Amino acid sequence: MPRQGFVTSITHQSENFPEWYNDVVLKAELADYSPVRGCMIIRPYGYAIWESMQRELDRHIKATGHSNVYFPLFVPKSLLEKEAAHVEGFNPQVAWVTHAGGKALDEWLAIRPTSEAIIADSVKDWIQSYRDLPLLMNIWNNVVRWELRTRLFLRTTEFLWQEAHTFHATEEEAVAEVKTGLDCYEKVAEEWLAIPVVKGRKTESEKFPGAEFTWCIEAMMRDKKALQAGTSHMLGQNFARAAGIEFLDRDNVRKNPYGTSWGFSTRMVGATVMAHGDDSGLVLPPNVAPVQVVIVPIFRKEEEKAAVAAAIDRFQAALAETPEGKAVRVQVDWRDESPGFKYNHWELRGVPFRLEIGPRDVASGQATVVKRVDRSKEPVPLDRLAAELPARLRAYQAELLGRARDFRDANTHRVDTYDELKQGLEGEGGFFLAPWCGDAKCERQVNEETGATIRCIPFDSPAETGKCMVCGSASERRVLFARAY
């Protein structure tokens, strides 16, 4: 007995955004809780989304000259402690292996919270001359940071990511590399995930422990909160000096190389959920959608079923005739369930296009095309649809990016006083561009009193003489305040 119009109940987005998010992640089967505190299980649909962005980012990373490598999961305690700021930043979050092979270890081993320390120590022998530079490496791996409060994808004790680590002969080259990393992230966020981002520099208090400076991309979610979507760090000579890495430069002088590192993680699956989703569930950009088009056959009698099946076969054959059409990820849902059940099932999973094909459609040689994002319905001749589908998917991808950009722009406000910021945060929320003096004290005060942080000093924030909204001292440009994930 097929289930009739069964509605998967998820919390409304506007009612309770965090609950909506959890419902979507669990019920669309992206991920599940695990028996280990703070660690998640990534299920097939969620992992396919991760693999898609991973493949795309890997393509950019390789195209910019980086090679994939692997470094150990373990960082001996003595190595982790070599760079002072680094250890101070990460030590409270480290998980320690103390026993192995039936014995207590002489030296405790950290599960890597990030790999700067072990890499700096390992590459000493590889970097002897300026000819060995730049050294451009990337690692796809898992890292562990003991978090008190965790959320599926967004903040988990263990997460998957990519961490690039590079070494350069000059400071200029290293700064250019920090930009290369950030550009890769911007492209994946905007072109692949349809998430527009603000590029900028983190404040001193928000930078990576051990870095000279950190650049980032920040995105707005549907609840108008910010999410840090990728960071790229200028490490200067800090780690190289701590580990004793030296190379003989062109001028015959021994020098420490300059390092960078940059990372992008599975939290971007969560960002994709929160940047596009609605009350019915996921809204996936076609580039990243495991299923781009779902076909729901509609029929009552057996001969109707046969006619609908034949029409679907013809459509799929027509689609397979071009390389672009062949690449479209189509699924036909022949399950023994009602059409309404299937509509809900695939809407929850964010599939961009649904094609409804019933006996009347077969008779008129068409299908009803339903767009997930606005639920618009349009009858389209099947022949034309097969030819147009790749272009329609591209247009849908662009539409999602435009929609997210419009949403962000409409919810980004210039405020000049602290009161305006507070009112804005308590009211509609959003991004707030406000003058700030550069003092960490004012930054901390805002955070403690409002929960908002400085997300970044945007690169496109023009020089603008003003007064810090907190203390009234001189401000040189506006910075971006928001509550964040």
Next chain:
Amino acid sequence: MPRQGFVTSITHQSENFPEWYNDVVLKAELADYSPVRGCMIIRPYGYAIWESMQRELDRHIKATGHSNVYFPLFVPKSLLEKEAAHVEGFNPQVAWVTHAGGKALDEWLAIRPTSEAIIADSVKDWIQSYRDLPLLMNIWNNVVRWELRTRLFLRTTEFLWQEAHTFHATEEEAVAEVKTGLDCYEKVAEEWLAIPVVKGRKTESEKFPGAEFTWCIEAMMRDKKALQAGTSHMLGQNFARAAGIEFLDRDNVRKNPYGTSWGFSTRMVGATVMAHGDDSGLVLPPNVAPVQVVIVPIFRKEEEKAAVAAAIDRFQAALAETPEGKAVRVQVDWRDESPGFKYNHWELRGVPFRLEIGPRDVASGQATVVKRVDRSKEPVPLDRLAAELPARLRAYQAELLGRARDFRDANTHRVDTYDELKQGLEGEGGFFLAPWCGDAKCERQVNEETGATIRCIPFDSPAETGKCMVCGSASERRVLFARAY
């Protein structure tokens, strides 16, 4: 000043195979030792080889209906201990996290040595009905087994692998799945890595801890020793029962599903080195070679250099004109080093074809093609070469598989007595097909006295009445004895 005919000194393969292996892995820059005991660093050239076999295996795994997923790195102690044989097999090798987030943990967490235990506990909620089966999952991850003696790629404390985990409603389906896994491995080994394998069943003492039975593929290395190249396990209902996984079957009876698991690891990079390499270093199958063709320009004067460069450009343009030609991975070595230095450099790295192009070649429109495996030299017109290169790479791939198969067959011997086995092992070595009664006592005696183990009971070993070479009891078929990695 270019280095003249610099020879990278590596130990001769015939002199000391283990040293030859280490020299090749380190000097071809496949991998390096790390500051963490027993853990390795995989360098760009080695990682590219791993990525190639990973991509190919992933393709087979997905084509047979499996989905990639992710499960946590940690296995709580109580979960690891649920399946009795499993914990007994793995406990001595486990690394334990006992402190995290600045505190001692209430329950110790194992770094996964393999994921059966955590998966069995996690999927309980997903498997309710026969409709939820089969559940076909695969994971690409890192695992840790505390090893006393380690060797780069072959046996490391941490290694990368793929572990598939599946659940089925019936025993028959699970057995068919064990075969599916083994077939995937056979295809990657033979078609991708050009390593011929013997398929068979492990003896009771060699099977996976917690399994009903284990199937494997075994390969012969150039020193005639065996290497286990992949295993596929029938778990029966053991883990499901221990974890309390139950589903409602078609007949309305609650049952435990049947499980399988199968794994393939970075040790296959080491197998590729040892199955094909020679005194000059690596010999890579084209499918897996990061560089398939290296072009070494030969010139003295600047105008010669220009003419050679122009010929190389024309050749590369011709190659890029077909989709197949475009996909050939070509590198031109313009470094300021002598040709001899470059020949050694790329021979060490196992590049299948070297093209030498000098002024005289330009004049006659040809290149000297040098095949890595037999060092044969052949002048070939450049136009023809561009058209033929994809086919030549395929032929080279087939040649390596044939060469490895001939080598294995020539070194596989039928022996009927224990003395013959001992003489064979002490003499030329190789694979030995010998009659065995099936008793673990005889198996252990051979291992203790000769160092050889039963690699498998080959599937193609015909029924043959004989006498166990150790105890003289009845033997039903020959089994495969060898010393192994």
